[in-house]
Amino acid sequence: MSIQFKKLFREPGYLFMVLLFPLMIGGMFYLFAGHTQIPMSGKTIYDTMVPGLFIMPALAGLIFVAVSFSQVKSEGLLKRIYTTPTSSKEFIGSVILTNSIIAIIQIALLTGFVALTGFQYDANFIGIILASIIITIFYIGTIAFGLICGILGSSVNTATGYANIYSIPQINLMFFTFPEAELFRRFVPVYYAMDALTIIFDGTSLANLTIWIDFTINMIVTMLIIIIAVLLFKKYGKFN
16 A cells, blocks of 8 residues: 555655646646537536546546556565565455545545535535545546556556556547547447436436436446455466
């Protein structure tokens, strides 16, 4: 757990990318869309982009996880881990826990930022809590996928390439509006997290079935990714 926390405080570039980059993206969203009203809705384009603002750091963060794990492999630290009683589950769990703490910090910063920009949550307190849980589950899934990229990647560049293949199409699909994009969105995990957040932030009743379908799919996908990460680490981790 300590490796990435040390990076967070010892390397200014890593600190910027992990904590300040999401705020910078939020600032750009607000600057370009914060005052553009959507006719007949009472909302700005920025208001509709807020759910994506919470999701984007997760997709960007998996690249840092993939790179970090690749560096750990190249430095031979995995061999040291295998001389300890640490199991694959414990190792994967510690990486996920560390990055989940970082994700929670990001969520807190973004929550404060969007409040300062005047974004109004139409959801009640329970809805906000549920939205936070959904975001965290999605973060955990992307963190685990970053580990998969790091495990399979033979180098930092390869791991980064795998991470980009997973994240960039999802980031693009978050904002494309042509009809075909709606179909493709349903085949990527980001759709279900975004859809649930949008519905909740709009103040829709939490009894809405779509919210819980999205929640369930988000949870299942995350659990599958974690299981795959553990299995791949058992099979390939020790040999790299």
